[in-house]
Amino acid sequence: MTITASRAAAERPPRKLPRLAVEGAPLLEVVDLKTHFKLAGEVVRAVDGVSFRLDAGEALGIAGESGCGKTTTALSLVKLLPANASIVGGSIRLHGIDLATKSDTAIRRYRWREISIVFQGAMNALNPVARVRDQIAEPIVERLGVDGRAARRRAGELLELVGIPKARGSAYPHELSGGMRQRAMIAMALACDPAIVIGDEPTTALDVMVQAQILELLERLRERLGLSLILITHDLSVIAETCDRVLIMYAGRVAEEGPVNEVFIRPRHPYTQKLLAAFPNIQADRRTLDVIPGSPPDLRTPPPGCRFAPRCPMAMAVCTEIVPPEVTFGDRVRVACHLYPEGSTGEPIPVPAAATVGPAGAEA
């Protein structure tokens, strides 16, 4: 990380901070964020008290299954929420400026220029009737007030940066392959030279080989431009390969958070352990998959206490009653689980497998 930061500093001139920036404040600090949806008169607690921090040049992965609130968390950062969702609590501080309380007009100053998003499914996110280069140039003209010709020149440079020959900029989205379109999306996210790029399932619909290419590109961009990345994905491998830290979400809350090298090697939270064991891993030579019985809770009526308790093989009486507090250990891993109370050693407690999937004999 430090290497990354220093290398980046050599390649890109220091960014100009936004006008209201607080001296010495961290790049991004989210504290106790709560984003709720209103659905047919009921409240869905999609994000229910999530805190994390992102430093300059760092890559954070937010992982979890569908409905765990990871995408809502990301969209809350730039307030790109659907009409029935709103931030009901907590703060989102970018350079010390609270974005959570900004109006829709005021937040526009920060979208693209400070935080931009690469969405999943580039085919739907790109305009099918506009040339790729013009689409990338658009935010440059709109947000930075650059004239059209200079913006298109800059768009060409960005295309080259993401590995698309400049000449292909005159193509329409349907003329590009899936991998190329995703590259174009990344180029667009970089258009206004943001500090933070959020990738929402940036590689999900792509073939493994193309996925590997895109991840390599993101990593290279991070090094060269000193970007900070937030990757939202259900695919833990994407995070293992590209991020410094990982935040595992379950049912709107943080289950575990910490350096990738700690969390993925010595997972503590039973959910993290299960999630990792459900992932087939050729490189680790692990040929069985753990089954996690049950499904995530309905967030209109989340269970009291720990939200994973109904599915947790380690659940104790306290788990169904009291919400586990988040405890941070010496290796900078934060866990919300009663197995790891404040003052404990934090030594990972292995969770037994309830059932497994795998070839005969391999699961003994």
Add this chain to the structure above:
Amino acid sequence: MGVGSEAAGPSGAGSGAGPASAGSVVAPAGAGGAAPAGDRSDELLRIEGLEVHFPIRRGALDVLPGRHRDVVRAVDGIDLTIRRGEVLGLVGESGSGKTTTGRVVVKLTAPTAGRVIFDGRDVTDLRDRAALRDYRQRVQVIFQDPYETLNPKQSIGDFVAEPLDVNGLASSPEDRRRRVLAALDAAGLRPAEDFARRYPHELSGGQRQRVVIAGVLVMGPELVVADEPVSMLDVSIRTELLRLMLDLRVERGLTYLFITHDLALAWVLADRIAVMYLGRIMEIGPAGQVIEDPHNPYTRALVSVSPTTTPPAAGERAQRTILVGETPDAAHIPTGCRFHPRCPLAFDRCRTEEPPLFDVGGGQAAACWLAEGGRSLPVLPPVPATTPPEAVPGA
């Protein structure tokens, strides 16, 4: 659990891919590994020289004389056998022809050449209605998206009963009901009576895919073609479903053609893996063996980029083989070995001559000139830069 049979056969044993399990629950003796030539008694499905070529639809300009008409060669000459009780993993990226192969097996796509033999009978041009109905009962398919397969206005019970209704298989309303409930129960949707009355929107993603499986089970099939059955599902749900599929294999003696882009998943589930690229089989063999000792550079590259949750140690990244570019389109298949433009080991012969599948021992075969005579692949040269040099904006 004891459902795998990878190393059950005499030639599959000692592959070094997990403990051998002689006498597995499912596979009859002699299954797994290469069956002796001529012995086809345990074969459930055989595909010979299968080709599926789609002509590209003519545009207005195509009527001009001398204009070249393209053909998409989705499947371009493959041979494949599936033994009774086996799980064969058919792995490939998009455009590899794996889905088309599956569609031919379930007779949703007609081949342009080659034969499909099911249980000793040629079913390629099945015309007889009774025979076709019999085939459709014995061979069933599960598609990727449970949301699109289900009709939102149809109750679960009616959905599962539909194949019975269409084929007139239920002898009475009681028989229909009994069969539907049994299928729901076998698919783990219990209590079955309760689920039969529900509608798709009342179910979770995992439950919907179980409903799809119940709709397959109600026909009492022998072979199930599963095309990416879990790739839309979250990990915690997907393992439950895979577990169900493997349990059913034991309980019902099912045979699976498991089609997936996920090599690691095939490795966990399948007895044998066939790797497809641009309409051809590049490598085939016992799952553990193919992954641990690939004899085709394409397989090796796929293994090296297979997703892992183990964070890379310093310098480890360099050992991956990220291939340059993307799979060419199937209307413009390269000459010689179709993989040669992206192959880090390609030499002159690869550019002109297409390699056949060479037997490399232990029931494994690879379509690569480097595998001729059962040779192993040489160590890869250092990985070249994978993307063109780029300009830093503002620099």
